[in-house]
Each structure stands twice: as structure tokens, then as C-alpha cells.
Amino acid sequence: MISMKINGVSRQFHGSPDMPLLWYVRDELGLTGTKFGCGAALCGACTIHVDGEAVRSCVTPVSEADGKDVTTIEGLDADGNHPVQRAWRAHNVPQCGYCQSGQIMSAAALLKENPDPSDEDIVDGMAGNICRCGTYQRIVAAVRTAAQEV
Numbered sequence: 791m792i793s794m795k796i797n798g799v800s801r802q803f804h805g806s807p808d809m810p811l812l813w814y815v816r817d818e819l820g821l822t823g824t825k826f827g828c829g830a831a832l833c834g835a836c837t838i839h840v841d842g843e844a845v846r847s848c849v850t851p852v853s854e855a856d857g858k859d860v861t862t863i864e865g866l867d868a869d870g871n872h873p874v875q876r877a878w879r880a881h882n883v884p885q886c887g888y889c890q891s892g893q894i895m896s897a898a899a900l901l902k903e904n905p906d907p908s909d910e911d912i913v914d915g916m917a918g919n920i921c922r923c924g925t926y927q928r929i930v931a932a933v934r935t936a937a938q939e940v
Contacts, residue, residue: 794855796821797865807853811845812836814852815862823863823891827920834919837892837899838862844899863891866898873939874898877932885923893919897933901940907933 792803796819803814815821815838824847827835831846838847839861840854866872874897884890893916900907900915907915912933921929 792852792856794858794860796860797862798859803852805852808851810848811838811840811850811852811855811860812847815847815860821862821864825888825891827889827892832918832920833889834892834896835889837895837919839895839899842899842902844896861895863895866895872898873936874901874932876939877936880935881928881932883925883928883932885925889919889921893921893929897929897936900933901937905940906937909934 792807794801794803796815801819805814812824812826815824816826824838825835826848827833829848831849834846836846836848837844839845840850841858867875874894878884878890878894883893896916896919900912904911904915909930912930916929916933
């Protein structure tokens with residue numbers, strides 16, 4: 791049995807320890823805000839936090855979350871008012887929106903680690919999160935704005 795807290799709720803997982811954490815979160819728990827993108831940790835759509843660190847849940851086995859705190863986009867802020875989420879709305883970042891939960895989770899982890907990032911820090915910290923709509927300038931602006939509130 792694998793035990794963890796997901797968005798503050800204690801959970802027990804009895805399946806295969808090799809199952810990707812993404813499938814447990816989406817299919818077993820119904821937390822569908824985390825998206826499947828590439829399945830190879832290359833696009834960032836599946837980014838969640840494990841003990842505060844941004845991880846690609848499509849390649850992270852459930853066993854790696856044993857005894858840890860997991861946060862999905864649904865748990866970042868129950869009302870969607872985390873500083874990054876507010877900044878995302880203020881800067882109209884999403885177009886299609888598919889990558890946004892992963893982008894937001896990566897930005898939140900970046901700001902937790904570095905609350906006053908330079909633009910270069912933001913670009914480096916967000917590397918590996920692909921936005922097929924190309925809203926990268928708005929993403930940097932939103933992270934800069936969120937940094938003022940963190």
C-alpha cells in the first residue's frame with residue numbers, strides 16, 4: 791500500500807507502484823485538471839508538485855509519492871486565486887488552455903524557490919513547458935506580476 795496526501799487529503803493506493811502518478815490522479819481520483827500531453831516528460835502539461843517540487847507526473851511512478859504531499863492544480867488554491875492564477879487571468883495568458891495547469895504549477899514552484907526572479911530566471915525556470923499557442927511573453931509577464939504578490 792502506498793500512502794500520500796493529495797491536495798491535503800490522505801489517500802491510500804493499492805495498485806501497481808509503477809503506475810504513473812498522472813493516471814492515479816486523473817483516472818482514480820477524478821482530478822482532471824492535470825493534463826496528459828506527451829507521456830515522456832517533454833511538454834510539462836502534466837506538472838504537479840510532490841513535496842513542493844514540480845514533477846512531470848506522466849513519468850513519475852505512484853511509488854515515488856509514498857509518504858509525500860502531492861498538489862495538483864485543483865489543490866493550488868481551492869478558489870483559483872493563487873497569485874499565479876490571478877496573474878494568469880490578468881495577463882490573459884491562455885489561448886487554447888491545454889498547457890495552462892502545467893504552466894501554472896511550474897510557475898508556482900519557481901516562485902516558491904525564487905520569489906524575485908529575473909526574466910532570465912523565469913525563462914529558465916519555465917523551460918520544458920511547451921505552449922503550442924506561443925503565449926510565452928504573456929507567461930513571463932504573468933510570472934513577473936505573481937512574483938510581486940508572493
